Amino acid sequence: DAGVIQSPRHEVTEMGQEVTLRCKPISGHDYLFWYRQTMMRGLELLIYFNNNVPIDDSGMPEDRFSAKMPNASFSTLKIQPSEPRDSAVYFCASSPEGTGGRSPLHFGNGTRLTVT
């Protein structure tokens, strides 16, 4: 099992540009989560999907952020237009069931985004 795969590992872009982060969850996992890590706020949930359907996007900061999961093996997080305050590490994680149960999250290696 290759684990959760995220790409790119690092992204440096200029303010105003569109950024797309990608995630491939572990096969068979029904839940996919997007988190953002910053020094100020720690690890915060942005959105999560169950069986490809977005369940809770209340953590998405604003309309510049959007996420999709077109199939069980792929999800994207898009920021358009990007701003310097979006600089952070973005993690994707998957779980075979909702983590309200006994299943831990499996994290990808994260994408470090820098917006200049």
Added chain:
Amino acid sequence: ILNVEQSPQSLHVQEGDSTNFTCSFPSSNFYALHWYRWETAKSPEALFVMTLNGDEKKKGRISATLNTKEGYSYLYIKGSQPEDSATYLCASPNSGYALNFGKGTSLLVTP
């Protein structure tokens, strides 16, 4: 949204010392408590998932206890080693299925 709090924010111990950290969470509507270990330049990895009051879990020199009535969990490391240096996160689900994380305890173990 549940507020998960961790203390201390950081900790520096000598090799061989035993140490512990605290995670507090609202005790109402408790469902589960997760502990993760996060090494620098890596991704968080699950240590324990705890669901029962009084539960105690152990993995090698690391153990955790849970008190759901008063809303706290302790993580213990016996005989700390430099490779234990990491950030330790605890988390609890919100009303749905997503985890709310504390800000972590950063542990540094020096030889």
